[in-house]
Amino acid sequence: xxxxxxxxxxxxxxxxxxxxxxxxxxxxxxxxxxxxxxxxxxxxxxxxxxxxxxxxxxxxxxxxxxxxxxxxxxxxxxxxxxxxxxxxxxxxxxxxxxxxxxxxxxxxxxxxxxxxxxxxxxxxxxxxxxxxxxxxxxxxxxxxxxxxxxxxxxxxxxxxxxxxxxxxxxxxxxxxxxxxxxxxxxxxxxxxxxxxxxxxxxxxxxxxxxxxxxxxxxxxxxxxxxxxxxxxxxxxxxxxxxxxxxxxxxxxxxxxxxxxxxxxxxxxxxxxxxxxxxxxxxxxxxxxxxxxxxxxxxxxxxxxxxxxxxxxxxxxxxxxxxxxxxxxxxxxxxxxxxxxxxxxxxxxxxxxxxxxxxxxxxxxxxxxxxxxxxxxxxxxxxxxxxxxxxxxx
Amino acid sequence: xxxxxxxxxxxxxxxxxxxxxxxxxxxxxxxxxxxxxxxxxxxxxxxxxxxxxxxxxxxxxxxxxxxxxxxxxxxxxxxxxxxxxxxxxxxxxxxxxxxxxxxxxxxxxxxxxxxxxxxxxxxxxxxxxxxxxxxxxxxxxxxxxxxxxxxxxxxxxxxxxxxxxxxxxxxxxxxxxxxxxxxxxxxxxxxxxxxxxxxxxxxxxxxxxxx
Numbered sequence: 057x058x059x060x061x062x063x064x065x066x067x068x069x070x071x072x073x074x075x076x077x078x079x080x081x082x083x084x085x086x087x088x089x090x091x092x093x094x095x096x097x098x099x100x101x102x103x104x105x106x107x108x109x110x111x112x113x114x115x116x117x118x119x120x121x122x123x124x125x126x127x128x129x130x131x132x133x134x135x136x137x138x139x140x141x142x143x144x145x146x147x148x149x150x151x152x153x154x155x156x157x158x159x160x161x162x163x164x165x166x167x168x169x170x171x172x173x174x175x176x177x178x179x180x181x182x183x184x185x186x187x188x189x190x191x192x193x194x195x196x197x198x199x200x201x202x203x204x205x206x207x208x209x210x211x212x213x214x215x216x217x218x219x220x221x222x223x224x225x226x227x228x229x230x231x232x233x234x235x236x237x238x239x240x241x242x243x244x245x246x247x248x249x250x251x252x253x254x255x256x257x258x259x260x261x262x263x264x265x266x267x268x269x270x271x272x273x274x275x276x277x278x279x280x281x282x283x284x285x286x287x288x289x290x291x292x293x294x295x296x297x298x299x300x301x302x303x304x305x306x307x308x309x310x311x312x313x314x315x316x317x318x319x320x321x322x323x324x325x326x327x328x329x330x331x332x333x334x335x336x337x338x339x340x341x342x343x344x345x346x347x348x349x350x351x352x353x354x355x356x357x358x359x360x361x362x363x364x365x366x367x368x369x370x371x372x373x374x375x376x377x378x379x380x381x382x383x384x385x386x387x388x389x390x391x392x393x394x395x396x397x398x399x400x401x402x403x404x405x406x407x408x409x410x411x412x413x414x415x416x417x418x419x420x421x422x423x424x425x426x427x428x429x430x431x432x433x434x435x436x437x438x439x440x441x442x443x444x445x446x447x448x449x
Numbered sequence: 450x451x452x453x454x455x456x457x458x459x460x461x462x463x464x465x466x467x468x469x470x471x472x473x474x475x476x477x478x479x480x481x482x483x484x485x486x487x488x489x490x491x492x493x494x495x496x497x498x499x500x501x502x503x504x505x506x507x508x509x510x511x512x513x514x515x516x517x518x519x520x521x522x523x524x525x526x527x528x529x530x531x532x533x534x535x536x537x538x539x540x541x542x543x544x545x546x547x548x549x550x551x552x553x554x555x556x557x558x559x560x561x562x563x564x565x566x567x568x569x570x571x572x573x574x575x576x577x578x579x580x581x582x583x584x585x586x587x588x589x590x591x592x593x594x595x596x597x598x599x600x601x602x603x604x605x606x607x608x609x610x611x612x613x614x615x616x617x618x619x620x621x622x623x624x625x626x627x628x629x630x631x632x633x634x635x636x637x638x639x640x641x642x643x644x645x646x647x648x649x650x651x652x653x654x655x656x657x658x659x660x
Contacts, residue, residue: 364510441516
């Protein structure tokens with residue numbers, strides 16, 4: 057590998073911000089205590105956790121008591137989805153989600169289907185927007201929960217929570233709306249009140265926070281029961297040991313993300329436009345996957361490079377110390393093309409040559425230029441080796 | 450388990466040998482298809498007297514191991530007689546590269562398959578040898594020996610995952626395979642079987658049952 061690392065895969069994970077590490081360090085070392093009452097050390101930590109909840113709550117327009125720190129996005133998904141469905145199973149056992157949901161959410165539903173719950177999977181159009189007519193038609197008297205991916209991790213599509221909420225409200229009973237906001241949080245504004253979201257999940261390591269930390273928002277008065285059992289120290293939904301350094305680090309990452317949210321949002325939009333414009337200008341035969349640039353998540357781009365394969369592109373970039381992700385079957389764990397690209401009407405070939413670029417606050421303009429330079433060189437070389445597309449080139 | 454490429458795979462991927470086409474090749478063959486995944490084309494220049502492979506080139510639409518295996522099999526075949534080249538196996542190609550991850554072994558199969566098909570194409574054009582694509586159990590087994598079970602990196606025939614082959618009067622083929630329905634590689638195995646059996650012009654349908 058050569059040169060400075062360029063990391064364009066924040067949707068998978070992101071680097072810990074130095075400020076976050078600094079914030080965590082005291083709680084990994086000298087301040088190793090647990091929250092408690094009355095004592096100096098216990099109350100100091102209790103106050104820190106309270107403040108962390110406030111920081112997160114403010115960023116979502118939620119209340120601090122509606123926030124639970126979990127051990128990751130998957131953990132938060134499980135607690136919310138299982139907890140809401142189990143709490144309401146006397147009223148109904150039906151849920152709605154989509155064919156392009158994140159695998160960690162689909163896995164929860166697949167598990168629940170084995171326990172007698174029943175799901176309707178809404179399809180999505182080529183840009184990754186769920187079919188709202190299908191959603192209307194899917195609602196049944198026994199529907200308890202609808203769960204969608206807020207920003208699709210493959211396509212960058214921002215799902216319209218407000219419209220989804222309005223459709224759910226047309227039912228003559230309460231249907232909870234859960235959003236997997238792991239890829240959305242800190243990238244787009246989220247106001248849970250305005251969007252009508254009852255519960256959502258967040259993953260800290262996708263916005264320069266610590267790994268193994270998640271956030272669960274559950275609106276007050278949501279009927280939910282615990283699905284994990286143990287000593288309840290802070291949260292009835294998440295018993296067990298309290299990861300104080302993780303909570304402190306997560307809150308610091310949240311604080312950083314929202315201290316300059318608008319500035320970062322504009323910066324991401326510019327970098328995204330630069331990346332896409334340069335690709336289009338310099339590399340022929342590309343296909344944009346997902347919605348147009350101004351409409352999608354500002355940190356996200358997915359492009360298919362025709363006639364060449366994504367894993368080979370990813371490896372070539374890796375040699376230059378540039379890190380991206382591909383939807384190619386060759387790179388998957390079961391040799392299948394990415395189901396989200398396939399479920400939104402892409403061909404196997406288009407999935408095969410797809411490359412995803414996702415940004416965080418550390419990505420610079422120089423990183424983008426270096427990436428496009430490497431992409432141009434890679435596409436040229438791999439196309440020289442490819443039997444496809446010769447007539448068109 | 451860590452899945453990574455050997456240094457030799459990386460070397461051949463970075464700087465593959467024998468990339469390109471041959472103008473007016475004596476034979477060529479393409480295996481795989483973009484609709485299903487990787488594709489590889491092999492071109493041959495063969496001395497008709499000695500049947501030595503005097504030049505060989507490839508073009509690959511595929512991943513790093515697809516390109517590396519194509520590079521190595523063309524290296525192995527260059528200068529060999531057609532008979533010798535026919536003897537190159539996918540295991541040998543993988544070994545020459547310092548091994549391949551099990552999930553990538555199918556790339557080696559594709560490379561060897563393209564080489565053998567190009568040789569068959571030469572024999573057909575220059576020696577008038579018929580290409581036997583008749584639908585019978587023997588030929589079906591031959592094709593299914595190219596279907597790799599990605600978890601282990603060995604073909605489904607050697608692994609005894611293929612339990613039964615039936616060919617009906619109307620050329621409907623029934624296969625029974627011992628793969629569990631929740632196996633993550635089931636879709637890939639089915640996909641590969643269908644792709645392989647599509648090559649039989651007379652085939653009417655393929656039904657795959659899990660046993």
